[in-house]
Amino acid sequence: MFKKSLAIILSTVLCFSVSGCNFSSTKVDDMLNAPKPSGDLYNIQTALEKYVGGSVDLRYPRSGEYRSAFVLQDIDNDGIDEAFAFYGTKNDDNTTLMHINMINCIEDKWVSASDIQMQSSGVDCIKFCDLDGDGIMEVVVGWNKYSVLGRELTVFSINSGKLVQRMQVNYSVFSLCDINSDGVTEIVTVYLNSVEKSSIAKAFVIDKSGVLDRGSCMLDGTVLSYDEPTISKLKTGQIAIYIDATKGAAGMITELIYWKNDGITNPFYDTTTYQNITTLRSSTTRCTDFNGDGILNIPFMEALPSVASTSDSEKAYMTYWEECDGTDFSKIAVTVMNYVDGYYFEIPSDWVHNFTIVRKLDSKQRIFYHWNQKTLSTCEELLRIQVFSIIEWENSKSNYDNYFEVARDETNVYVMKLGDSSVLTLDQQTIVNGFHILNTSKGETIN
Ligand SMILES: [Ca+2]
Ligand SMILES: [Ca+2]
Ligand SMILES: [Ca+2]
Ligand SMILES: [Ca+2]
Secondary structure (H helix, E strand, O other): OOEOOOOOOOOOOOOOOOOOOOOOOOOOOOHHHOOOOOHHHHHHHHHHHHHHOOOOEEEOOOOOOOOOOEEEEOOOOOOOOEEEEEEEEEOOOOOEEEEEEEEEEEOOEEEEEEEEEEOOOEEEEEEEEOOOOOOOOEEEEEEEOOOOOOEEEEEEEEEOOEEEEEEEEEEOEEEEEOOOOOOOOEEEEEEEEOOOOEEEEEEEEEEOOEEEEEEEEEEOOOOOEEOOOEEEEOOOOOEEEEEEEEOHHHOEEEEEEEEEOOEEEOOOOEOOOOEOOOOOEOOOOOOEEOOOOOOOEEEEEEEOOOOOOOOHHHOOEEEEEEEEOOOOEEEEEEEEEEOOOOEEEEOOHHHOOOEEEEEEOOOOEEEEEEEEOOOOEEEEEEEEEEEEEHHHHHHHHHHOOOOEEEEEOOOEEEEEEEOOOOOOOOOHHHHHHOEEEOOOOOOOOOO
Protein backbone atom coordinates (compact mmCIF):
# COMPACT_ATOMS: atom_id res chain seq x y z
CA MET A 1 0.00 0.00 0.00
CA PHE A 2 2.76 2.41 0.89
CA LYS A 3 4.87 2.70 -2.15
CA LYS A 4 6.24 5.21 -4.58
CA SER A 5 4.21 5.12 -7.74
CA LEU A 6 7.12 5.78 -10.01
CA ALA A 7 10.16 4.11 -8.57
CA ILE A 8 13.34 4.56 -10.51
CA ILE A 9 14.43 1.22 -11.78
CA LEU A 10 18.17 0.98 -11.50
CA SER A 11 18.65 -2.72 -11.83
CA THR A 12 20.18 -3.76 -15.07
CA VAL A 13 20.79 -7.03 -16.77
CA LEU A 14 24.20 -7.02 -18.36
CA CYS A 15 24.90 -9.07 -21.39
CA PHE A 16 28.53 -9.07 -22.39
CA SER A 17 29.45 -10.30 -25.79
CA VAL A 18 32.96 -11.00 -26.92
CA SER A 19 33.04 -9.11 -30.19
CA GLY A 20 31.03 -7.24 -32.81
CA CYS A 21 28.26 -4.76 -32.16
CA ASN A 22 25.43 -6.88 -30.88
CA PHE A 23 25.41 -5.43 -27.43
CA SER A 24 21.91 -6.01 -26.21
CA SER A 25 21.68 -3.96 -23.04
CA THR A 26 20.95 -0.26 -23.01
CA LYS A 27 22.44 0.49 -19.63
CA VAL A 28 25.64 -0.55 -17.98
CA ASP A 29 26.00 0.23 -14.33
CA ASP A 30 29.15 0.44 -12.32
CA MET A 31 31.42 0.25 -15.30
CA LEU A 32 34.00 2.28 -13.48
CA ASN A 33 34.25 -0.42 -10.85
CA ALA A 34 35.11 -3.06 -13.41
CA PRO A 35 38.86 -3.72 -13.49
CA LYS A 36 38.93 -3.96 -17.28
CA PRO A 37 35.99 -3.90 -19.63
CA SER A 38 35.59 -6.82 -21.96
CA GLY A 39 33.97 -7.42 -25.34
CA ASP A 40 32.03 -4.49 -26.74
CA LEU A 41 32.86 -2.26 -23.81
CA TYR A 42 36.56 -2.83 -24.34
CA ASN A 43 36.17 -2.01 -28.01
CA ILE A 44 34.12 1.11 -27.21
CA GLN A 45 36.74 2.32 -24.75
CA THR A 46 39.50 1.59 -27.26
CA ALA A 47 37.63 3.60 -29.91
CA LEU A 48 37.29 6.50 -27.48
CA GLU A 49 40.98 6.35 -26.50
CA LYS A 50 41.87 6.34 -30.17
CA TYR A 51 39.79 9.49 -30.68
CA VAL A 52 41.26 11.21 -27.60
CA GLY A 53 44.76 10.05 -28.43
CA GLY A 54 45.60 8.42 -25.12
CA SER A 55 44.08 7.43 -21.81
CA VAL A 56 40.73 8.96 -21.04
CA ASP A 57 39.36 10.52 -17.84
CA LEU A 58 35.93 8.83 -17.89
CA ARG A 59 33.03 10.44 -16.02
CA TYR A 60 29.59 9.08 -15.37
CA PRO A 61 26.17 10.60 -14.65
CA ARG A 62 25.52 11.15 -10.95
CA SER A 63 21.75 10.74 -11.03
CA GLY A 64 18.99 9.22 -13.10
CA GLU A 65 18.56 5.87 -14.75
CA TYR A 66 21.90 5.71 -16.56
CA ARG A 67 24.94 5.88 -14.28
CA SER A 68 27.79 4.38 -16.29
CA ALA A 69 30.62 5.99 -18.23
CA PHE A 70 29.40 4.18 -21.36
CA VAL A 71 25.68 4.49 -21.90
CA LEU A 72 24.23 2.34 -24.64
CA GLN A 73 20.98 3.17 -26.38
CA ASP A 74 19.61 2.35 -29.81
CA ILE A 75 18.49 5.87 -30.56
CA ASP A 76 17.57 5.32 -34.23
CA ASN A 77 15.85 2.00 -33.60
CA ASP A 78 17.89 0.02 -36.16
CA GLY A 79 18.69 -2.80 -33.74
CA ILE A 80 22.26 -1.63 -33.05
CA ASP A 81 23.10 0.34 -29.95
CA GLU A 82 24.90 3.65 -30.08
CA ALA A 83 27.32 4.31 -27.21
CA PHE A 84 27.63 7.61 -25.35
CA ALA A 85 30.64 8.35 -23.18
CA PHE A 86 31.51 11.25 -20.91
CA TYR A 87 35.04 12.31 -20.16
CA GLY A 88 36.95 15.28 -18.81
CA THR A 89 39.88 17.24 -20.19
CA LYS A 90 41.80 20.14 -18.67
CA ASN A 91 41.30 23.73 -19.69
CA ASP A 92 44.25 26.14 -19.90
CA ASP A 93 43.37 27.41 -16.42
CA ASN A 94 43.34 23.79 -15.15
CA THR A 95 39.56 23.65 -14.81
CA THR A 96 37.77 20.60 -16.19
CA LEU A 97 36.05 20.63 -19.54
CA MET A 98 33.47 17.92 -20.07
CA HIS A 99 32.86 16.05 -23.30
CA ILE A 100 30.13 13.83 -24.61
CA ASN A 101 31.33 11.42 -27.27
CA MET A 102 29.09 9.29 -29.48
CA ILE A 103 30.64 6.00 -30.54
CA ASN A 104 28.90 4.12 -33.34
CA CYS A 105 29.22 0.56 -34.49
CA ILE A 106 29.91 0.50 -38.22
CA GLU A 107 30.45 -2.86 -39.90
CA ASP A 108 31.23 -4.53 -36.58
CA LYS A 109 33.75 -1.89 -35.54
CA TRP A 110 33.25 0.78 -32.89
CA VAL A 111 34.30 4.25 -34.05
CA SER A 112 33.98 7.66 -32.42
CA ALA A 113 31.54 9.62 -34.58
CA SER A 114 31.00 12.89 -32.74
CA ASP A 115 32.36 14.85 -29.80
CA ILE A 116 30.96 17.91 -28.07
CA GLN A 117 32.79 19.92 -25.44
CA MET A 118 30.97 21.64 -22.56
CA GLN A 119 31.98 24.16 -19.90
CA SER A 120 30.99 21.91 -17.04
CA SER A 121 32.36 20.22 -13.95
CA GLY A 122 30.55 16.90 -14.39
CA VAL A 123 27.51 15.08 -15.66
CA ASP A 124 24.26 15.14 -13.71
CA CYS A 125 22.18 12.82 -15.91
CA ILE A 126 21.42 11.61 -19.43
CA LYS A 127 17.99 10.78 -20.83
CA PHE A 128 16.72 9.69 -24.23
CA CYS A 129 13.43 10.69 -25.81
CA ASP A 130 12.22 11.52 -29.30
CA LEU A 131 11.24 15.12 -28.67
CA ASP A 132 10.72 16.38 -32.24
CA GLY A 133 8.79 13.38 -33.51
CA ASP A 134 11.19 12.30 -36.29
CA GLY A 135 11.56 8.77 -34.94
CA ILE A 136 15.10 9.32 -33.65
CA MET A 137 15.66 9.92 -29.97
CA GLU A 138 17.13 13.16 -28.76
CA VAL A 139 19.94 12.93 -26.20
CA VAL A 140 19.14 15.09 -23.16
CA VAL A 141 22.09 15.77 -20.89
CA GLY A 142 22.21 17.64 -17.60
CA TRP A 143 25.58 19.18 -16.81
CA ASN A 144 26.87 20.33 -13.46
CA LYS A 145 28.46 23.75 -13.42
CA TYR A 146 31.07 25.41 -11.27
CA SER A 147 28.53 28.05 -10.36
CA VAL A 148 26.26 27.32 -7.41
CA LEU A 149 23.36 28.50 -9.53
CA GLY A 150 21.96 25.31 -10.92
CA ARG A 151 22.95 23.18 -13.83
CA GLU A 152 22.71 23.32 -17.59
CA LEU A 153 20.46 21.14 -19.67
CA THR A 154 21.33 20.51 -23.31
CA VAL A 155 19.35 18.66 -25.94
CA PHE A 156 21.20 17.03 -28.83
CA SER A 157 19.74 15.60 -32.02
CA ILE A 158 21.69 13.35 -34.35
CA ASN A 159 22.14 14.95 -37.75
CA SER A 160 24.22 13.20 -40.45
CA GLY A 161 25.77 11.02 -37.76
CA LYS A 162 26.81 13.96 -35.59
CA LEU A 163 25.55 15.33 -32.28
CA VAL A 164 23.89 18.70 -32.90
CA GLN A 165 22.90 20.92 -30.00
CA ARG A 166 19.24 21.96 -30.17
CA MET A 167 18.77 23.87 -26.92
CA GLN A 168 20.49 24.87 -23.72
CA VAL A 169 18.79 26.08 -20.54
CA ASN A 170 19.60 26.46 -16.85
CA TYR A 171 17.83 24.08 -14.51
CA SER A 172 17.85 22.63 -11.03
CA VAL A 173 15.61 19.63 -11.81
CA PHE A 174 13.71 18.68 -14.95
CA SER A 175 11.19 16.21 -16.33
CA LEU A 176 10.33 14.95 -19.78
CA CYS A 177 6.60 14.36 -19.99
CA ASP A 178 3.58 15.14 -22.12
CA ILE A 179 2.16 17.58 -19.64
CA ASN A 180 -0.70 18.78 -21.87
CA SER A 181 -1.55 15.31 -23.20
CA ASP A 182 -1.28 16.33 -26.86
CA GLY A 183 1.03 13.48 -27.84
CA VAL A 184 4.19 15.64 -27.84
CA THR A 185 6.67 15.40 -24.96
CA GLU A 186 7.45 18.64 -23.15
CA ILE A 187 10.73 19.44 -21.42
CA VAL A 188 9.72 20.90 -18.05
CA THR A 189 12.57 22.57 -16.17
CA VAL A 190 12.62 24.08 -12.70
CA TYR A 191 15.33 26.62 -12.04
CA LEU A 192 16.00 27.83 -8.52
CA ASN A 193 17.98 31.05 -8.29
CA SER A 194 18.98 30.88 -4.63
CA VAL A 195 20.65 34.31 -4.74
CA GLU A 196 17.55 36.10 -5.95
CA LYS A 197 15.33 33.67 -4.04
CA SER A 198 13.19 32.98 -7.05
CA SER A 199 12.24 29.79 -8.77
CA ILE A 200 10.60 29.31 -12.13
CA ALA A 201 9.25 26.32 -14.00
CA LYS A 202 9.31 26.46 -17.80
CA ALA A 203 7.92 24.14 -20.43
CA PHE A 204 9.40 23.74 -23.91
CA VAL A 205 8.85 21.61 -26.94
CA ILE A 206 11.23 21.01 -29.81
CA ASP A 207 10.11 20.66 -33.39
CA LYS A 208 11.92 20.79 -36.73
CA SER A 209 12.02 24.59 -36.64
CA GLY A 210 13.51 24.87 -33.18
CA VAL A 211 12.53 25.37 -29.56
CA LEU A 212 9.03 26.53 -28.71
CA ASP A 213 8.11 28.10 -25.39
CA ARG A 214 5.12 26.46 -23.71
CA GLY A 215 4.79 28.83 -20.79
CA SER A 216 6.11 29.19 -17.30
CA CYS A 217 5.03 29.54 -13.68
CA MET A 218 6.66 30.70 -10.48
CA LEU A 219 7.54 28.40 -7.60
CA ASP A 220 8.58 29.08 -4.01
CA GLY A 221 12.08 30.58 -4.29
CA THR A 222 12.97 30.16 -0.62
CA VAL A 223 13.59 26.41 -0.84
CA LEU A 224 17.09 24.98 -0.47
CA SER A 225 16.87 22.01 -2.82
CA TYR A 226 14.54 19.81 -4.83
CA ASP A 227 13.97 16.08 -4.88
CA GLU A 228 13.74 14.44 -8.29
CA PRO A 229 10.35 15.33 -9.82
CA THR A 230 7.74 12.58 -9.92
CA ILE A 231 5.38 12.39 -12.88
CA SER A 232 1.96 11.40 -11.59
CA LYS A 233 -1.65 12.54 -11.89
CA LEU A 234 -4.16 14.88 -10.31
CA LYS A 235 -7.30 13.42 -8.78
CA THR A 236 -8.99 14.20 -12.12
CA GLY A 237 -6.58 11.89 -13.93
CA GLN A 238 -4.73 14.78 -15.60
CA ILE A 239 -0.95 14.40 -15.73
CA ALA A 240 0.97 16.44 -13.15
CA ILE A 241 4.51 16.79 -11.85
CA TYR A 242 5.09 16.67 -8.09
CA ILE A 243 8.33 18.00 -6.64
CA ASP A 244 9.17 17.82 -2.96
CA ALA A 245 11.47 20.63 -1.85
CA THR A 246 13.41 21.15 1.35
CA LYS A 247 13.02 24.47 3.15
CA GLY A 248 15.64 23.84 5.81
CA ALA A 249 14.51 24.28 9.39
CA ALA A 250 11.07 25.35 8.18
CA GLY A 251 10.41 21.86 6.81
CA MET A 252 9.29 20.75 3.40
CA ILE A 253 6.83 21.62 0.66
CA THR A 254 5.45 19.91 -2.41
CA GLU A 255 5.29 21.86 -5.65
CA LEU A 256 2.71 20.79 -8.19
CA ILE A 257 2.90 21.62 -11.89
CA TYR A 258 0.17 20.86 -14.38
CA TRP A 259 -1.34 22.21 -17.58
CA LYS A 260 -4.13 24.78 -17.33
CA ASN A 261 -5.59 26.81 -20.16
CA ASP A 262 -2.58 27.50 -22.42
CA GLY A 263 0.36 26.96 -20.13
CA ILE A 264 1.73 25.35 -17.00
CA THR A 265 0.56 26.40 -13.57
CA ASN A 266 1.51 25.89 -9.93
CA PRO A 267 -1.63 26.17 -7.79
CA PHE A 268 0.31 26.54 -4.53
CA TYR A 269 2.28 29.69 -5.34
CA ASP A 270 1.02 32.49 -3.08
CA THR A 271 1.32 35.81 -4.91
CA THR A 272 1.38 37.73 -1.63
CA THR A 273 4.19 35.87 0.12
CA TYR A 274 5.82 34.43 -3.05
CA GLN A 275 5.94 31.12 -1.20
CA ASN A 276 4.13 27.82 -1.07
CA ILE A 277 2.40 28.00 2.30
CA THR A 278 -0.30 25.48 1.42
CA THR A 279 1.85 22.37 1.56
CA LEU A 280 4.42 23.53 4.13
CA ARG A 281 5.02 20.94 6.84
CA SER A 282 7.46 20.82 9.68
CA SER A 283 8.96 17.49 8.77
CA THR A 284 10.75 15.77 5.93
CA THR A 285 7.79 13.61 4.96
CA ARG A 286 7.72 13.17 1.20
CA CYS A 287 4.64 12.83 -0.95
CA THR A 288 3.85 9.26 -1.85
CA ASP A 289 1.07 7.29 -3.49
CA PHE A 290 -0.42 6.32 -0.17
CA ASN A 291 -3.30 4.25 -1.50
CA GLY A 292 -1.57 2.88 -4.60
CA ASP A 293 -4.02 4.34 -7.16
CA GLY A 294 -1.41 6.11 -9.30
CA ILE A 295 -2.25 9.55 -7.86
CA LEU A 296 0.46 10.97 -5.65
CA ASN A 297 -0.70 12.02 -2.19
CA ILE A 298 0.61 15.06 -0.33
CA PRO A 299 1.13 14.84 3.43
CA PHE A 300 -0.22 17.53 5.77
CA MET A 301 0.96 17.50 9.35
CA GLU A 302 -0.95 18.45 12.46
CA ALA A 303 0.69 18.51 15.87
CA LEU A 304 -1.04 16.28 18.36
CA PRO A 305 -2.16 18.00 21.56
CA SER A 306 0.29 17.92 24.40
CA VAL A 307 0.87 19.39 27.79
CA ALA A 308 2.13 22.96 27.59
CA SER A 309 5.73 22.17 28.44
CA THR A 310 6.29 19.97 25.40
CA SER A 311 8.94 21.47 23.14
CA ASP A 312 8.63 21.48 19.36
CA SER A 313 11.14 18.69 18.97
CA GLU A 314 9.14 16.48 21.29
CA LYS A 315 5.83 17.05 19.56
CA ALA A 316 4.11 14.16 17.90
CA TYR A 317 2.22 14.61 14.66
CA MET A 318 -0.74 13.25 12.83
CA THR A 319 -0.42 13.06 9.04
CA TYR A 320 -3.30 13.71 6.67
CA TRP A 321 -2.70 12.14 3.26
CA GLU A 322 -4.48 14.24 0.67
CA GLU A 323 -5.10 14.09 -3.06
CA CYS A 324 -5.40 17.26 -5.12
CA ASP A 325 -7.62 17.95 -8.12
CA GLY A 326 -5.56 21.02 -9.04
CA THR A 327 -7.41 23.32 -6.66
CA ASP A 328 -8.95 21.47 -3.76
CA PHE A 329 -7.78 18.63 -1.59
CA SER A 330 -9.57 15.54 -0.41
CA LYS A 331 -8.46 13.33 2.42
CA ILE A 332 -7.35 9.75 1.77
CA ALA A 333 -6.28 8.72 5.25
CA VAL A 334 -5.17 10.02 8.65
CA THR A 335 -2.15 8.31 10.14
CA VAL A 336 0.47 8.43 12.80
CA MET A 337 3.71 7.70 10.98
CA ASN A 338 6.66 6.18 12.80
CA TYR A 339 9.49 6.25 10.28
CA VAL A 340 12.10 5.43 12.93
CA ASP A 341 10.53 2.13 13.94
CA GLY A 342 9.12 1.49 10.46
CA TYR A 343 5.34 1.44 10.73
CA TYR A 344 2.24 3.61 10.59
CA PHE A 345 -1.15 3.43 12.22
CA GLU A 346 -4.35 4.60 10.56
CA ILE A 347 -6.33 6.71 12.95
CA PRO A 348 -10.03 5.83 13.28
CA SER A 349 -12.16 8.84 12.37
CA ASP A 350 -13.63 9.37 15.85
CA TRP A 351 -10.15 9.44 17.37
CA VAL A 352 -9.14 12.49 15.32
CA HIS A 353 -8.68 15.47 17.71
CA ASN A 354 -9.60 13.25 20.66
CA PHE A 355 -6.30 11.50 21.18
CA THR A 356 -2.63 12.13 21.60
CA ILE A 357 0.43 9.97 21.88
CA VAL A 358 3.35 9.80 24.25
CA ARG A 359 6.59 8.60 22.73
CA LYS A 360 8.96 6.35 24.65
CA LEU A 361 11.89 6.43 22.28
CA ASP A 362 14.21 4.14 24.28
CA SER A 363 11.71 1.32 24.43
CA LYS A 364 10.38 1.96 20.89
CA GLN A 365 6.97 2.48 22.35
CA ARG A 366 4.06 4.74 21.42
CA ILE A 367 1.23 5.09 23.89
CA PHE A 368 -2.07 6.45 22.60
CA TYR A 369 -4.22 8.31 25.12
CA HIS A 370 -7.69 9.73 25.04
CA TRP A 371 -7.28 13.53 25.11
CA ASN A 372 -9.70 15.59 27.11
CA GLN A 373 -10.24 18.81 25.17
CA LYS A 374 -11.78 20.58 28.19
CA THR A 375 -9.08 19.90 30.72
CA LEU A 376 -6.32 19.72 28.10
CA SER A 377 -4.93 16.61 29.63
CA THR A 378 -4.48 12.96 28.84
CA CYS A 379 -7.05 10.50 30.12
CA GLU A 380 -7.27 6.75 29.75
CA GLU A 381 -4.88 4.76 27.66
CA LEU A 382 -6.30 3.65 24.30
CA LEU A 383 -3.51 1.60 22.82
CA ARG A 384 0.19 0.99 22.93
CA ILE A 385 2.41 -0.15 20.11
CA GLN A 386 5.90 -1.44 20.74
CA VAL A 387 8.67 -2.83 18.56
CA PHE A 388 11.12 -5.55 19.63
CA SER A 389 13.85 -7.43 17.89
CA ILE A 390 12.70 -11.01 17.32
CA ILE A 391 15.19 -12.39 19.85
CA GLU A 392 14.29 -9.78 22.42
CA TRP A 393 10.60 -10.59 22.04
CA GLU A 394 11.01 -14.36 22.18
CA ASN A 395 13.05 -14.05 25.37
CA SER A 396 10.83 -11.59 27.17
CA LYS A 397 7.26 -11.97 25.94
CA SER A 398 6.20 -13.79 29.11
CA ASN A 399 6.70 -10.46 30.88
CA TYR A 400 4.22 -8.69 28.59
CA ASP A 401 0.75 -9.68 29.68
CA ASN A 402 -2.05 -8.79 27.24
CA TYR A 403 0.36 -7.80 24.48
CA PHE A 404 -0.24 -9.49 21.16
CA GLU A 405 1.82 -9.71 18.01
CA VAL A 406 0.40 -7.72 15.11
CA ALA A 407 3.18 -8.07 12.52
CA ARG A 408 6.77 -9.16 12.09
CA ASP A 409 9.45 -8.80 9.45
CA GLU A 410 12.96 -10.27 9.14
CA THR A 411 14.25 -8.50 12.23
CA ASN A 412 11.41 -7.07 14.29
CA VAL A 413 8.19 -8.03 16.00
CA TYR A 414 5.47 -5.40 16.28
CA VAL A 415 3.18 -5.85 19.26
CA MET A 416 0.14 -4.07 20.63
CA LYS A 417 -1.76 -3.83 23.84
CA LEU A 418 -5.28 -2.44 24.01
CA GLY A 419 -5.95 0.15 26.70
CA ASP A 420 -8.61 0.16 29.38
CA SER A 421 -10.46 3.22 28.11
CA SER A 422 -14.23 3.18 28.19
CA VAL A 423 -14.44 5.73 25.37
CA LEU A 424 -13.18 5.59 21.77
CA THR A 425 -12.92 1.84 22.11
CA LEU A 426 -12.56 -0.30 19.05
CA ASP A 427 -12.52 -4.03 18.62
CA GLN A 428 -9.16 -5.68 18.31
CA GLN A 429 -9.57 -6.54 14.63
CA THR A 430 -10.25 -2.91 13.65
CA ILE A 431 -7.16 -1.80 15.55
CA VAL A 432 -5.02 -4.51 13.94
CA ASN A 433 -6.29 -3.58 10.47
CA GLY A 434 -5.07 -0.03 11.04
CA PHE A 435 -1.48 -1.16 11.60
CA HIS A 436 0.95 -1.32 8.65
CA ILE A 437 4.67 -1.91 8.35
CA LEU A 438 6.29 0.83 6.26
CA ASN A 439 7.61 -0.48 3.01
CA THR A 440 10.05 2.30 2.33
CA SER A 441 13.79 2.71 2.45
CA LYS A 442 13.55 6.47 2.78
CA GLY A 443 15.05 7.97 5.89
CA GLU A 444 12.34 10.34 6.99
CA THR A 445 12.79 11.51 10.52
CA ILE A 446 9.40 12.41 11.84
CA ASN A 447 7.85 10.46 14.66
CA1 LIG B 1 21.09 2.34 -33.64
CA1 LIG C 1 14.03 13.21 -32.67
CA1 LIG D 1 2.63 17.78 -24.92
CA1 LIG E 1 -2.90 7.89 -4.31
